[in-house]
Amino acid sequence: MPSLNVLPVQPSARQPRGAVKLNETLIDGWLSWEVESNSFYAADTFRITFLKNMLPAERNARWFSELTTAFVEIFAGFPPNADNYRTTDLTSMVYGRVDEVEFDLVRGRIDLIGRDLTSEFIDAKTTEKWPNKTASQIATDLAVRRGLTPMVTPTTTKVGTYYDIDNVTMTDQRSEWDILNYLAHLEEFAVYVRGKTLYFGPKPDPKATPYVLQWQPPEGDRGYPVGNFMDLRFTRGLTVSRGIQVVVRSFLSKGKKSFTATYPSKGNSTQAGKAKPFGGTQIYTYTIPGLTQEQALQRAQSIYAELIAHEMKLTASLPGDNILGIDTMVQVIGTDTAWDQTYYPDSVTRRMSFEEGYMMNLHAKNHAPDSTVAP
Known part of the structure; x- marks a missing residue:
C-alpha cells in the first residue's frame, strides 16, 4: 500500500501549543488532553491526563483525592513564539x-x-411551567440561575400557548436542558453553551467557506497519493439509499381530531435503468400526540431530514487546527465517487499530547445527492 503524503489544511511554520487552567489557575504537569465538540443540543466533553511527578507540590495526589468541585479550561493554538x-x-x-x-x-x-x-x-431537574413567560424569558432566567451569560434572541409567544397546542402538561420532573431543547424546537432555534455563555436563538448558518478534505491519487512521476489527512473512510447506508418515507400520526384531544402526514408524499420511484436493491421504499411510522395537520407534516419533514442524514458518513483523522468547527461544512473532493460532496460535522475531537502533537478526529454525515426530495 503506498504511503500518503499529508499536507496541512493551512500550512504554518508555527508549532502547536496548549495550556490548561484548573479553577482559573494555569497548571503545568499535563501529559495530554482531549476535547470532543459535539453537535448542538449535546454537551462537549473533555479529559486531561496529568503525570503525578510533574505536578506542582501544592497539586499533589492527596489534593486531587480530596477535590470536591473543580472547573477546567483547555487552550490550544499556534502562538507567534512557541517558547x-x-x-x-x-x-x-x-x-x-x-x-x-x-x-x-x-x-x-x-x-x-x-x-x-x-x-x-442537564443535571438540574425541575417541574416549573412558566405559562406566562416567553421562551426567551425562560432561557434568560435559567442562564442567570446557573451563572451563565445569556445571549438570547427575544421571542413573543407565551409558553402556555405551546402547552395547549402540543398537549404538554409538564407535570413530571425533567431537566432544564430538556426544557430548553423543547422550547428551542418550538421556536425553530438552536440552544447550546460555549464557554460561560448560553446561546438561544436562530440556528447558525454553516460557515460560508467549507473545510476541504482533498485527495490526489498517484499520477505522473509522483507514485504516491496526496491528501490533507492521515485517514479518511466513508460509509453509505443502503437501507436509506433505496428510499424512505416518514408517516406521522397525531391527534388533538380538543375536537377529537386525528391527523396523518406523509413525507415525501410518494416514495422515491425507480427510474428506468436504475433498479433499487432489496425492494421498495422503507416506511418509518411515528405517533406523536398534540399536533395539528401542519405541525405533523413539519415533524415528518424534520424526521426525514434526520434519517437521510445518516446515509452518507465519513470519519477522518488529520493534523489538529483551530479552523474546523462543529458548524463548519466539510467538502470532500478528488475521490471521483459519490462521496465527493458536502457533510455536516457530528463531532470534532481534538487531542494534544507530548507524544503525538496536535491531532483531530472528525465524524460527519449527509445524504447522498440523489436522495434529495424534489419540491
Whole structure:
C-alpha cells in the first residue's frame, strides 16, 4: 500500500501549543488532553491526563483525592513564539466542570473527566411551567440561575400557548436542558453553551467557506497519493439509499381530531435503468400526540431530514487546527465517487499530547445527492 503524503489544511511554520487552567489557575504537569465538540443540543466533553511527578507540590495526589468541585479550561493554538506565550495567544477549546477524578497509582497518572457548562442544565431537574413567560424569558432566567451569560434572541409567544397546542402538561420532573431543547424546537432555534455563555436563538448558518478534505491519487512521476489527512473512510447506508418515507400520526384531544402526514408524499420511484436493491421504499411510522395537520407534516419533514442524514458518513483523522468547527461544512473532493460532496460535522475531537502533537478526529454525515426530495 503506498504511503500518503499529508499536507496541512493551512500550512504554518508555527508549532502547536496548549495550556490548561484548573479553577482559573494555569497548571503545568499535563501529559495530554482531549476535547470532543459535539453537535448542538449535546454537551462537549473533555479529559486531561496529568503525570503525578510533574505536578506542582501544592497539586499533589492527596489534593486531587480530596477535590470536591473543580472547573477546567483547555487552550490550544499556534502562538507567534512557541517558547514564550500566554493563554491570550491561544484559543479556548472548552470550559467545564470536572465530573470524575481517576488515579492510576501504578502509572502515576491523574485524569480529570468532565463536560462543558451544558452539564449545569442537564443535571438540574425541575417541574416549573412558566405559562406566562416567553421562551426567551425562560432561557434568560435559567442562564442567570446557573451563572451563565445569556445571549438570547427575544421571542413573543407565551409558553402556555405551546402547552395547549402540543398537549404538554409538564407535570413530571425533567431537566432544564430538556426544557430548553423543547422550547428551542418550538421556536425553530438552536440552544447550546460555549464557554460561560448560553446561546438561544436562530440556528447558525454553516460557515460560508467549507473545510476541504482533498485527495490526489498517484499520477505522473509522483507514485504516491496526496491528501490533507492521515485517514479518511466513508460509509453509505443502503437501507436509506433505496428510499424512505416518514408517516406521522397525531391527534388533538380538543375536537377529537386525528391527523396523518406523509413525507415525501410518494416514495422515491425507480427510474428506468436504475433498479433499487432489496425492494421498495422503507416506511418509518411515528405517533406523536398534540399536533395539528401542519405541525405533523413539519415533524415528518424534520424526521426525514434526520434519517437521510445518516446515509452518507465519513470519519477522518488529520493534523489538529483551530479552523474546523462543529458548524463548519466539510467538502470532500478528488475521490471521483459519490462521496465527493458536502457533510455536516457530528463531532470534532481534538487531542494534544507530548507524544503525538496536535491531532483531530472528525465524524460527519449527509445524504447522498440523489436522495434529495424534489419540491
